[in-house]
Amino acid sequence: MKGENLSRKVTPEIINKLQEIVGIDNVNTNDMDRMLYGHDLAPLPKEAGLAFKNMPDVIVRPSTTEQVSAIVKLAYETGVAIVPRGQSTWGLGGSMPTNGGILLDMASKMNNIVKVDTVNMSVRAQAGTSWKTIIDACEKEGFLVGSYPSSFPSATIGAWFSTSGIGPGGYKYGCARDNALNMQVVLSDGTIIETGYDALANNMSGYNLNQLFGGAEGTLGVICECTYRIYPRGIIKPVAYEFDHLRDMGAPINDICKHPSVKPLHIAWSDYNHFENQRKAGIHAPDVANLLLVTFQGDEQFVALEESIVDKFVEAAGGRKISDEIAEHEWEERCYEFRARRTGVGSIPAEVVVTNDNWAKFVDECYEGYKAMKMEPGGIIGMVADRSTSMFMPYYFKDDESLLGMTAFAYNFYMGDRAAEYGGRSLGLGVFFASNLDLIHDAGSVALMRSLKTHLDPHDVINPGHLVCGNTKFGITLNKNIMGIAAKLMCGVKKIMPTNKTFERNLKRFHYDDMEHEKDLSRVVEYGKGTE
Ligand SMILES: Cc1cc2nc3c(=O)[nH]c(=O)nc-3n(C[C@H](O)[C@H](O)[C@H](O)COP(=O)(O)OP(=O)(O)OC[C@H]3O[C@@H](n4cnc5c(N)ncnc54)[C@H](O)[C@@H]3O)c2cc1C
Known part of the structure; x- marks a missing residue:
């Protein structure tokens, strides 16, 4: 270096x-x-x-x-x-x-829209703009953005590209990278570049720099402005189906993926634990067992046809259509996946992708994992990313207040290993899972990525210690050997500890509504002095 x-x-x-x-x-x-x-x-x-x-x-x-x-x-x-x-x-x-x-x-001040171009169908904005700002601005003009993370009310457009995320809309229009037309990036020496074109596709010869900065987790440069494709909106119609068993959704999901014309905007699922835990936490939740939410978008006639085809797939698999009200509710609430958190517990998902042909088998693995790792299950939620890939986010509750609570991450390591058995892998590297880079790519590709980082950031100043090497302040790299031992140790300790009960305990000691009420009563307002 x-x-x-x-x-x-x-x-x-x-x-x-x-x-x-x-x-x-x-x-x-x-x-x-x-x-x-x-x-x-x-x-x-x-x-x-x-x-x-x-x-x-x-x-x-x-x-x-x-x-x-x-x-x-x-x-x-x-x-x-x-x-x-x-x-x-x-x-x-x-x-x-x-x-x-x-x-x-990047979010405090670099959060302005530069242009919604309804002629060439793109939107350009500063990287710290939230997805919600973009979605609202495009909706006003009768357009939608292709996809966005469920955290869209706050998540920024530059960051989602940096993590190359999967999100609602992705099944129909592709995810973060697929919708990126152009990125304005500051390189490590301060040079400003534009990686593509605001109104033209990038499919021409020349290295595709757009894709290079997607998924780089901010380690190759700072994205300052982004241009994404937008699409004519039509109608958006969420439809909800209920199943007695989560694994039974595997068949209709695969039927949809193999259909030549049916292309919903979004396909997502939530299991019975997800709803049951919300009810326990005193949150209004639909009275359903396991829910498949298929959201259609486009011209009304096409949407009706797609819906009728999916109805048949669901019926053949023993599922049933439920009310529009529930469908609307779940679509509207898509950004509040971890609702039960309001009881003051930590809830963390193990985010993994697997191939769709393994969908039902992987459901069993998620439940097995809860048992094997003595977890307190939050719920098995997830979405279909594309015709061959599903993202599972089985989440669990954990104690955020004690160091031992960290052992719950054992479930993430465990599920990452299970996903690998089903042709999949964990998502996202950051600092703590940076060593996974060596596990999810071949040695030659990893070496190329590391040399690209060194070439583009020779002074190692852009987000050092992330993605290509999880680095401690002592310069010790959290490589796959160290992290492999740490993961094994964590899994071992977690297995001998008692089963997690943080959520159950918190339900008894933490009454959100009561506390809100008490806060209201005890709030003293003296004008001119603020609220105490
Ligand atoms: C309830 C909830 C739901 C979520 N749903 C989804 C989902 O559906 N799909 C999904 O993919 N993720 C999801 N996430 C994860 C997360 O919200 C997304 O990854 C989101 O895009 C992160 O945006 P942020 O602005 O908070 O980024 P940050 O957390 O601030 O940053 C993320 C990474 O991007 C880098 N970065 C930030 N800005 C820039 C920039 N301008 N240039 C270069 N690098 C930059 C950072 O260094 C960091 O490595 C969810 C999270 C929550 C809490």
Whole structure:
């Protein structure tokens, strides 16, 4: 690695320069704020600080691509780490610093739409814009974005591309990478590039740079603006089907995938635990066993035809159509997958992809895994990504308040191994699962990825310690051998511990509605003094 002589320290001179670039109000070194920016949505035990310098030295809020370029150039010249962050909802530590440095808050100010182009059917916006902002702006013009993450109310458009996610709409229109027309990216030395074209497809000769930055988890450059395809909206019609057993959905899902013309916008499922746990938590949930939600979109006549075909597939598999009201409810609530969390528990999904022909068998594996790892099941939810792939997100409850609660991650390792047996793999690498890179690709591809990183980021300043190597602050890489031992150890400890009961315990001690009511009663408002 070049750049051995760089100081890699955030000095007062660097803070001054940052203030010159973005203005004094947009440079923050406050201790409390730095602590908040030291992790993403996933809770991190304070012991993590022993391994990582996860608190950034400074938080910077740029407004323009030119400002990002100047900040990145400064990082390049000094060797200081720079960590791009959207709304930190990913949960795999992608936007968590591993060695301090500059935290680039892309969501605070770089959140404006540049253009909704209804003629060439694309939308261009700054990378920190939320999906909801884009969806609403396109809807107003009678268009929809191809796909987006379920976390769309907050998740940012640049970050989803960086994680190459799978989400609603993806079955019909493809996922993050498939809808990307153009990305404006700042490279590690501050150079600004456009990777494609705002109105033209990229299928021409030349390396496809659009795809290069998709899934790079912010390790190859900072995305500043994104252009995505949009599509004529027509109608959106969610339809709900109930099954006695989750595994019975496998047949109709495969029938849909093999049909030459039926192409729903979204195919998703939730098992009985998912609804039962919501009811236990005092949340209104439909009275269903296992639910298959198929959402159709387009011209009304075509939608009616597709629906009638899927009705027959479902009927043949012993399922039944249920009310439009339930279908609408589940579609509207698609961004609140972990609703039972309001009882104050942690809930984490093991996100894996498997081939659709193994769909029913993999359902059994998810339930087996809950038992084998002594988990407290949250529910088995997921979506069909494309004709051959399904994303399973079996989630579980865990104790976020104790270090031992971390052993619940054993289920993620366990399910990753099971997925591999069914032609699949775990999703997302971040810091903690970076060693999976060596497991999910052949050695030659991994070597090429690592040399690309070194070439594009020779001073190792762009989100270091992520994706190509999970790095601790002591420079020890969390490679596949170390993580393999850690995973085995975690699974071993988890198996000898008592079965998790955090959700059940919290139901007794945490009454959300009562607490809200008490808070209301005890709230004292004196005008001019704020709310206490
Ligand atoms: C309830 C819930 C539902 C979810 N549903 C889905 C889903 O359906 N599909 C799915 O794929 N994910 C889903 N997620 C995960 C997550 O929300 C998505 O990955 C989302 O796209 C992350 O966006 P963010 O702005 O929060 O990114 P962050 O967590 O801030 O960052 C994610 C990664 O992107 C990098 N990054 C951020 N901004 C930039 C940039 N401008 N340039 C370069 N790199 C950048 C970061 O460094 C980090 O590595 C869900 C999460 C929750 C909590």
